[in-house]
Amino acid sequence: MAISVVLPAKNESGAIGQTIERIQKLQIVDEIIVINDGSIDNTKDIAEKAGAKVISHPYSKGNGAAIKTGARNAVGDIIVFMDADGQHDPQDIPRLLTEINQGYDLVVGARQKGSQASLGRGVANKLYNNLATYMTEHKVEDLTSGFRAVRAEKFREFLYLLPNGFSYPTTSTMAFFRAGYSVTYVPIHAAKRIGSSHIKPLKDGIRFFIIIFKIATLFSPLKMFLPFAMLLFLLATSWYGYTLYEYQRFTNMSALLFTGSIMIFLMGLISEQITALMYKKED
Known part of the structure; x- marks a missing residue:
């Protein structure tokens, strides 16, 4: 060679x-x-x-x-x-x-x-x-x-x-x-x-x-986004549990945290698909 x-x-x-x-x-x-x-x-x-x-x-x-x-x-x-x-x-x-x-x-x-x-x-x-x-x-x-x-x-x-x-x-x-x-x-x-x-x-x-x-983003975006999404989801669940126990209601903060966790997860999922397309070889 x-x-x-x-x-x-x-x-x-x-x-x-x-x-x-x-x-x-x-x-x-x-x-x-x-x-x-x-x-x-x-x-x-x-x-x-x-x-x-x-x-x-x-x-x-x-x-x-x-x-x-x-x-x-x-x-x-x-x-x-x-x-x-x-x-x-x-x-x-x-x-x-x-x-x-x-x-x-x-x-x-x-x-x-x-x-x-x-x-x-x-x-x-x-x-x-x-x-x-x-x-x-x-x-x-x-x-x-x-x-x-x-x-x-x-x-x-x-x-x-x-x-x-x-x-x-x-x-x-x-x-x-x-x-x-x-x-x-x-x-x-x-x-x-x-x-x-x-x-x-x-x-x-x-x-x-x-x-x-x-x-x-070059390798696996979902591996980067998923931990943040899970963290927000746990915070949302914990806050919801607290407010439900103390005030018997679902607060705007819980809604915001749940929405944020879902959005970050979806961003990671979309990024994962885009990354996969980047590495697709053309004939």
Whole structure:
């Protein structure tokens, strides 16, 4: 099987050349594609000089958009996605490919303890993983890792779902689970990146809440809506029992809580059907 490596890069002149050289030394990769996402430094020149195929965006479209461009242009049967900033060790690529050869469709490099960029991001990723584990009923070790190997044909099925921002790993992982494809994890250590991060704390915090809801809606919305509906229903029943015992009447608050629980349940049910339609394959 032909193997392509896709490196999304934005102003990564400090690390891109070294990363490409380390991948080439493995001598198992058929092509290296660098998606130059609107860089204003000499990332493009360094990548071309190192021997990579470079595809440039005229302006920065986002990490997810770069991933989609790479997936569309890769010729390999297997695509390895990794960061161009020196965090991911190319020596781990053969370990990911070994699992692909064992029959898995998506293999994710799971960052081990001490590999998170900051305490806050480590806590956030832990919450992501726990929520995804609840939604999928499978152990999710690293939902947001950008170091992964996939079967190209199956990955392209979900390109229309992938956002243009940084949450493409979350979306693609949940899409593979939803489709019933095989997913596994390989432990890796992520080094400190070379250069400055493109992540902004405030924007990243807002993105955290968006991803939480996206995880739910991408996989099984009813699992997210049902607990809230049940909680409201229990509150309504308890309040009705209290008012019936104390005042022998049914109050407006009980009616509001019962109605709210039914509405939330129906919203979850409708969302579940819409999600099922999203994953229906066209002939």
